[in-house]
Amino acid sequence: MRVSDNAKFASISKNVQKAQSDFVSAQQKAGSGLRVSKPSDDPVAAAQARREASRKALGEAGVAAADTATDQLMGADTALGDVYEGLTRAHELALAGATDSMSKENRSDLAQEMRKIRDQMVSLGNTKVGDKFVFAGYRDQTAPFEASGNFVGDGSIKEVQPVNGMRVQASISGASVFGNGNSDDAFKTLDAVIAGLESNDAEAIRGQLSNLQTNQDRVAKSRSIVGSMIDSVELGRNVADQQQARATTQIASLTEADAVQSALNLMQAKSALEAAITVASQIPQGLAQRG
C-alpha cells in the first residue's frame, strides 16, 4: 500500500495517543483501586453493586436496631434477676415470720425489711435503659408503676425488625411480670405479708406463702421469656450482619480492582507507551533529509 506522509504521521500520533490514554486509565485504576467507578465502566456490575449497597445499608441499620433491642432486654433480664432475689428474700422472711414462736418485736423488724424489699420491687419495675422504661410497653417515656405498685404502663409487647419481614418480640410488660393487680399480684402479696407482720398475725402471713411462690415462679418464667427473646434478637442480628457482610464482600468483588492485576496492567500500559514513543523517534530519514 502506498503510504503518504500524512498517514505515516497520523498513525504514529494515533498510536502514541492510544497508548497514553490506556496508560492514564491503567494508572487511575491502580491508584484508586476501583475497577468500576462510574456506571459505564461495567453497567451490570454497577447495577449489582448499587443493589448490594442498599442491602448493606439496611443490614447495618438492622444490626443497630437489634443491638438497641438487646440492650433493653439485657436491662430487663438484670432487673428480673434482682426481682427474683428480692422475692426469694421476701419468701424467707415470710417463712420466718410465719413461725408461731416469733415475738412481736421481731415481726416488726421483719416488716421494716419487707417494706424495703417492696419499695425496691417498685423501683425495679420502673427500670430504665437509656431514657426508656423497659417494662412500660410502648408508653416507655413514663414510669409504669406507681408507688402503690399500681401498673399504669402499656401492656403491649414491643417488636424489633432486624431484617425486613422478620419481626422479633423484644419486651415484656410489667403487668405480666408482677401480676397485673390480681389477687396474687406481687405488690398486693407483699403488702399483705407486711400487714400480717405488723399486726403480728402469723396465720395471715402463712396465707400468703403460696402467693409468694407464685410470684417467684412468674418472675422466673418471665426471665426465661426474656432470655429466649435475647436469643431471637441475636439471631435476627446475625442475619442482618451476614447480609451486611455479604453485601460488603460483593461490592468489593464487583467494583474493586485486583491489586496485582492492576499493577501488571499498569506495567504493560507503561511499556506499550514507551514502545509507541520509541517507534515515533525511529522514523527513518527521507530522501529529502539526505540532500
Place this chain on the structure above:
Amino acid sequence: MSINGILNTGVKGMVSTQLATNTTASNISNAATVGYTRRSSNIYPDQSLLNNGGGRRVVEPFIQKRLLNAESSAGEAKAQSAALNVLDDVFAEGDGSIGTALDKFQAAVQNLTTRPDDTATRQEVLSNASNLSTAFKNANAQIEQARQDSNLRIEQGVNQVNSRLDQIGKLGVQIQQMETTGQEASDLRDQRDILVKEVASYVPVTLLDQGNGQISLMLGGAHNLVSPDGQVGHLSTKVGEDGTIRIQKNVAGAMQDVSAQINGGSLGGEVKARTGALADAQKKLDQLAYDTAGAYNNVHRANVALDGQAGRNLFAEQATVSGSASAFEVSADVAGHPENIAAALDTTSLPSDNRGAMALANISSAPLAFGGMTVSEALASLVGFAGSQVQAAQQQQTFTAGALEQVQALQDSTAGVNTDEEMVNLMKYQRAYQASLKVISTADQMLSDLLNIR
C-alpha cells in the same frame, strides 16, 4: 522528420518536465496541508499534463463517498457519546448521589423503628428525606441541562452547516467558471472537498458529481442542500411543541421538519441523545420518584403521628409521573415538623409504638407499583440502564472513529503526498530536463553543422 521537429520535441519535453517539476514542488510544499489532494505529475503521451496547466488531482470518487459516510457516522457517535456522558456522573456512586441518599434515608427509617419517640431520630429521617429529594432534583436537573445543551449545540451546528453550504455554493460557481476557461481549479476543489467533509460531520449528505466541476449535495439523499447551479437550501431551527429545538428546511416553498431525517452527523447524534437515552433516563427517574413518593405516602398516611393524627403524606403528592423527580419534596405537613412523622399504628400506644415505622421500613423490600421491583432494585436497574447507554455510545464512538481512520487511510493512500516518492520524481524530472536540454543542444549542433557544410 526535420531537425526543427527534433528541436520542437526537445522544447516540449523541457516545458513539460518543468511543469512536472512545478507539480512535484507543489506536492512537496503541501505534504502536510490538511485536505490537500496530491497532483499527479505523470506526463502522458498526449502530454495532457501540459493541456491541464498543472497536475491532475488524484481522486477516487468511491473512497470520497465512503469518507463522507464515515465522517457522518463518526460525528454522530462522538456527539452522542459526549451528550450521554452526563449519565455517568448522575448515576455514579458517591456523596449526594441518589443511591447514597436512598440508602441513608432507608437506614434512618429503620432507626426510627427502634426510637420512634426520639426527636433527634425523627429529625434524622426528615433531613435524609430532604437529602433524597435534593438528589432526585439534582439528577433531573443535570439530565435536563444536558438536553438543553444538546439543543444549543443543534442551533450552533445548523449555523455552521449553513455557512459552509454558502461557501460550497460559491466555490462551485467559481470552479465551473475557471475550468470552462481552461484554468486550473484544483485548490478550490480541495477547499470544497474539505467543506463537504465538514458538512458531513454535522449532517448525513449525499454527494453527486454533475461534471464540469459542478456538484449537488443532498441531505440524506432527499433534500437539496447545494444545487449544481450553486443555489443553497439552508437549514433552520425552531422551538418544537415539547420545547426541544427542531431542525427544519424549506422544501418546495414550505418549511418541513427534517429532524427525523438527520440520522447521522453530530446533529443527528444530538437529536438521538436528546430524544433517546437522555429522555428515557429522565422518564425512568420520574417513574422512580413517583413510585417512591407514592409507596411511602401510602403507608405513612395510614400511620399515626405523635399528635395522634393519621392521613399525612411523607412526600409531596405527585399528580403525574412526568416531572416527579424535579418536584420530589418532603410534604409540607411534615417538613420542619419531625413530630408529624407517623411511626405508630394507632393512638393507644404512643409515643414508642414502632409498628408504623416498621411498615415504612418494609417498603425497602416491597415491590413498587410499577415494574415489580423494590425502590433500590428500580434504582439499580436505572444505574445499569444509564451505564449501558453510555458504554454503548462510547463503543460506537471508538468503532466509528476506527472506521473513519481506515477510510481516511485509504484516501491518504491515493490522495496523500509521499515526500520520498516526490523526491524520486524530482530527480527523474531533473534528469529528463537535462536530457531535453541535451536534445535541444544536439539539434542545434546538427543545424549548425548542416549550415556549415561547404
